[in-house]
Amino acid sequence: GLAWERLPEPRPQLTLEVIFPSGQEQIFYLGPHAPRLTPKEIDLLHGIWLELSSEVAPEEIHHHDVIHFALEELQHEIGNGRREEIVGRLREHLHDIKNRRSPEPAAR
Structure with missing residues (x-):
């Protein structure tokens, strides 16, 4: 990296x-x-694609269009004064993922 x-x-x-x-x-x-996506990430992407497909019809939309659009939107938000908020939310997301991967030990 x-x-x-x-x-x-x-x-x-x-x-x-x-x-x-x-x-x-x-x-x-x-x-x-290209990142290797987890099944959960693929389901999330597919769900967003499915939801937006009917709304942009008759335009054709592909999964990579959703990713490209989302990345450009994130870049726009970071560049327009929301960097601190975005980084804070990203930290929360990473913390949540870490907790799901290694749950707290059960109380005895």
């Missing part, structure tokens, strides 16, 4: 695929790349 950004230009885009003796694969991307 950030180490790659510190490399001098031109920075190489690489994909490193490690295959363990057990057959398990792990892929590492160096440089800009």
Whole structure:
């Protein structure tokens, strides 16, 4: 991530695929790349796409259009004085995800 950004230009885009003796694969991307979305993120994207598809008809809309639009809207909000609010909400989101992944131990 950030180490790659510190490399001098031109920075190489690489994909490193490690295959363990057990057959398990792990892929590492160096440089800009499409994120691997979780099933929950795909469901969220699809739901938004489905909801908006009928409203923009007869225009055709694709899932990547929803992502592109959302990213531009986020960039716009950050650049228009809402950076602090956006960063605060992002921190809350990251905290919530962390808590879902590792729930508090049960009280004894």
